[in-house]
Amino acid sequence: MTDAAILVIGNEILSGRTHDVNVPYLATQLAALGVPVAEVRIVRDEPAAIVAGLDALRHRYGYVFTSGGIGPTHDDITSAAVAAAFGVRLERNAEAVRRLAARHGAEALNPARLKMAEIPAGARLIDNPLSQAPGFRLGNVFVLAGVPSVLQAMFETLRDELRAGPPLLSRAVTLAVREGDIAERLAALQDAHPDSEIGSYPSFGAEGPRVAVVARGRDAAALDRIAAEIRALAAAAGADVIATD
């Protein structure tokens, strides 16, 4: 099974000013492709932080997806950091220059825009259907833009090359109950189904306490059986089923 990690590069996320939406997008898409995301790190726009995060993740997980830091400005340092992590040079990529010239006009290719064509040696370009400035793949690392619409457009071009497995499926049953009233029954249910992962997520709203019990795995029939057992468990605990999905 191939798993994945995500490395988000961005002071704007760490400051709280920008709410990341790339992690839930990538996590959802990769789960559907059968590639579970096992870890996420968010680091500052600093070469040492990016290199350390990348090296920790790329040796541990099947794929690493990075988000952010490949634009034309002084704070866009991801490409240089990836080159440093892999011990290769940045080099002017002729195809990337061609794409940028096609979009902006050759006369607009100032040094800042040409920085977006500086790609680590040995990397393969990732198409950017929205604004042309490419991402790239080097080894098991996929370097994507931080702008969500651009990241998503880039990811769409990658689907066919990812080693996919059976999709990661889930069944959720939401109950009107406090977690503490069903916790022992849920533990027994998890013990009875070691090949599925059963999670319990409480919330507290105006309607009273709720618990979403979520079963995850790759076997749809097994998950359907677990969902039925969750409903039976709820009935035994006197808890109403509020929703299933």
Add this chain to the structure above:
Amino acid sequence: MTDAAILVIGNEILSGRTHDVNVPYLATQLAALGVPVAEVRIVRDEPAAIVAGLDALRHRYGYVFTSGGIGPTHDDITSAAVAAAFGVRLERNAEAVRRLAARHGAEALNPARLKMAEIPAGARLIDNPLSQAPGFRLGNVFVLAGVPSVLQAMFETLRDELRAGPPLLSRAVTLAVREGDIAERLAALQDAHPDSEIGSYPSFGAEGPRVAVVARGRDAAALDRIAAEIRALAAAAGADVIATD
């Protein structure tokens, strides 16, 4: 300057099913207290992953805030993992038992609920004004709930004990321009203001390209000067100023 890291514990975030809101909340609150968040990790509900993340972060940053995994169910393993990381025992905390009994009634304190009173030896309880089950502080690690309303209520009780500094401030000026047309001017601006951090965040909407230029630092007067220089830079580049905040 004291900095901080956040460790989010939760398969539900990594699956993409739940969108984390605790990172932006904590990041915003800590920035206002003058404690910059320097790194975030999101790890699975697995003891080794939690211990590894905690040990990496607690030795490197001034504070670590964890989110998730302190409820009554089988997948709530954060307290045990924190105890393991610090090499201390989990022990039944009498005050935590008292709070849980006050909320649920002593007769409802089944083994699952009593698990929420198992606290690492030497830890100090963090109040939970919403649902009583406490968090705890051990060394520089603050263990908080994953439910956002509970995490926020817990954090409110901590403000006075955090070593705060001058708040981290920001000024944002949004321009109608492509990043590549102002990148060289922004680099010069950053060079002229090494004590502030100048970030550039593009977006592409129906109205055309936008760039939010954000200056961050602790000196309000310096940030105001930078904001004025960003507006001057925009005028020189022929770019309209869309918004300032």
